[in-house]
């Protein structure tokens with residue numbers, strides 16, 4: 001099963017396809033101390049043109065250059081964004097772009113305006129717990145995380161109490177669990193699919209999850 005990815009723009013979940021081109025945004029670093037750009041985010045084939053509309057005038061730069069990719073003003077060389085076009089799971093084109101403080105702000109606002117929050121699925125409930133997050137789906141499935149203070153954060157999918165998928169999480173484990181549950185539910189609608197396979201595809205598609213079963 002190919003990885004399940006979430007579109008940063010419209011919030012839908014999709015699988016890479018050989019027929020359609022989706023995008024990836026990697027923010028390597030920023031010049032502004034409080035600029036929030038995604039470290040890695042995907043954009044689905046339907047939303048990709050909106051991002052391309054904005055970024056088509058950016059000039060690719062060598063990472064050591066010191067001029068903004070958009071306005072060509074000198075930068076202090078620390079704001080860097082990598083953009084890639086992906087068909088199936090293959091990068092077909094990519095570029096490195098440097099942004100000055102001002103253009104970085106413009107890009108941040110642009111993405112924030114497009115971005116849709118996670119729509120948490122009805123079938124799942126969240127039980128606050130001091131030792132870590134617990135998410136339950138009626139009857140069978142449960143997702144748990146380690147406590148925020150654990151030396152290594154992990155997420156587990158349990159089927160009737162048996163762990164069937166386990167992943168190492170990067171960033172806030174509760175947020176990762178919400179993303180996992182939402183992506184899982186988006187694809188479980190296919191009916192009768194093996195929860196282990198769906199769970200593994202969700203882990204593979206989320207840049208902030210890594211399988212703990214390798």
Ligand SMILES: [Zn+2]
Pocket residue numbers: 007008009010011012043044045046047048
């Ligand atoms: Zn989209």
Ligand SMILES: [Zn+2]
Pocket residue numbers: 068069070071072073099100101102103104
């Ligand atoms: Zn600029």
